[in-house]
Amino acid sequence: MLQIQDTIVSLDLLERFFCCDIAKCKGQCCIDGDAGAPITEQERKKLEQVLPEIKDNLLPAARRVIDEQGVAYVDEEGDLVTSIVDGGNCVFTCYDENGVCLCAVEKAWREGRIDFMKPESCHLYPVRLTEYPTFTAVNYHRWKICKCAEVLGRSKGLRVYEFLKGPLVRKFGEEWYNELDLTAREYLAQQGE
Numbered sequence: 001m002l003q004i005q006d007t008i009v010s011l012d013l014l015e016r017f018f019c020c021d022i023a024k025c026k027g028q029c030c031i032d033g034d035a036g037a038p039i040t041e042q043e044r045k046k047l048e049q050v051l052p053e054i055k056d057n058l059l060p061a062a063r064r065v066i067d068e069q070g071v072a073y074v075d076e077e078g079d080l081v082t083s084i085v086d087g088g089n090c091v092f093t094c095y096d097e098n099g100v101c102l103c104a105v106e107k108a109w110r111e112g113r114i115d116f117m118k119p120e121s122c123h124l125y126p127v128r129l130t131e132y133p134t135f136t137a138v139n140y141h142r143w144k145i146c147k148c149a150e151v152l153g154r155s156k157g158l159r160v161y162e163f164l165k166g167p168l169v170r171k172f173g174e175e176w177y178n179e180l181d182l183t184a185r186e187y188l189a190q191q192g193e
């Protein structure tokens with residue numbers, strides 16, 4: 001573990017390789033799982049605000065779930081998460097012509113229709129954060145559906161923290177990321193990598 005400012009960062013972010021291979025996994029991380037993506041109350045409000053702009057891009061079943069329970073719910077662990085459809089798809093999924101699952105929120109953001117990219121937890125995946133009273137734990141979540149991302153990351157020589165530079169800067173800032181990068185390079189050099 002490394003301490004970077006008020007975070008404790010798992011060495012997995014430095015040692016493991018990762019680069020999403022959406023052509024192979026088809027966005028499975030937005031489909032599988034036992035709950036939706038963790039979000040904050042502020043993000044729930046933002047999702048409700050952008051909903052009219054993205055609603056037509058959502059699956060009919062997702063629109064029904066949102067009408068019945070809203071964009072989010074509190075899961076079994078007491079976390080606020082995005083609503084899901086039939087124990088699978090996040091309500092904000094949509095599909096392209098090749099059957100690849102995409103985020104309707106991010107799609108609308110990329111098209112310039114809304115000013116919210118997507119929840120931080122989605123942007124940071126496969127990193128998961130756990131908040132403690134005095135620090136935030138920054139951990140790599142390994143999931144078998146992301147095996148192709150590990151293979152692609154290794155072939156490109158791209159570490160988890162490097163792949164997630166944009167999301168990590170969004171969450172923690174440029175200064176934090178630069179400190180992580182410097183520490184990672186020193187650590188990997190000591191390891192002979």
